[in-house]
């Protein structure tokens with residue numbers, strides 16, 4: 494029996510689901526971990542609750558306070574869930590480029606959405622980050638979660654994601670595959686799995702081709718949430734301290750079109766509807782799995798659901814408008830969320 498006394502207790506505890514379609518019988522077992530089964534719909538619920546609880550403990554966030562974050566959406570959703578439940582104000586700074594579904598979800602919890610679309614380096618006064626920092630400086634009781642450098646972000650995964658994978662594979666996991674955004678998910682999960690396995694679990698990062706984590710030019714492409722991107726005029730590319738590269742054995746670059754193809758196939762062959770960054774992890778994970786044998790067990794973390802991207806990666810019109818294959822007129826009515 495599973496019963497929770499509040500929505501926040503329902504964060505974590507996602508299952509593993511085995512992939513069976515199109516995989517060789519003599520290959521490794523491949524499981525995905527569908528993180529959209531968290532209450533806000535993504536892996537970032539774990540970090541959001543962990544950061545918020547730590548801020549309360551540290552006295553940085555008090556009753557009547559305001560939770561603030563700069564996010565590509567999912568951390569904002571997780572914080573909006575927790576803020577709604579605990580009675581804090583919540584202000585989320587993001588760009589109108591994120592999927593409409595994620596923007597609408599943040600608003601649905603009563604959080605305030607501040608859209609900042611200036612295309613400038615992070616330290617420019619018009620950047621998203623500068624806007625958020627100014628807001629926090631001017632608002633008494635405001636707390637900036639700062640997921641890129643907040644130790645409570647990777648710690649959430651050290652304390653929950655990692656132990657869940659170890660328990661649910663009965664210690665048989667040999668490979669972990671995860672995308673890298675802030676690096677919190679991969680670093681915390683990897684640290685736990687490396688420690689408990691005595692270093693036997695191989696940790697594979699997966700990122701969009703253009704991400705500076707994989708030596709790309711840093712230009713932002715279609716996949717939301719994964720990768721590290723820098724403005725062409727930025728003078729420095731500062732990587733988050735939430736990311737611990739020492740724990741990652743290999744980082745595999747994945748083209749946007751391969752990520753999108755991977756999640757489209759996952760939906761139509763397995764009946765599992767995952768988001769674009771899940772496609773990055775999946776494409777990389779299947780590449781790794783193709784080199785392994787029956788004694789191996791691969792776990793691929795899928796950060797969020799395809800339901801957050803029905804207007805984009807699963808919308809033929811959006812795909813064609815963005816250079817990902819032909820449009821099919823009969824599907825235009827599927828573009829319901831704008």
Ligand code: PMP
Pocket residue numbers: 535537565566567568672673674675676677678679717718719768770771796797
């Ligand atoms: N995928 C999606 C859809 C995300 O929103 C995020 C968070 N930015 C990630 C992957 C990466 O997770 P993390 O920040 O823990 O590296």
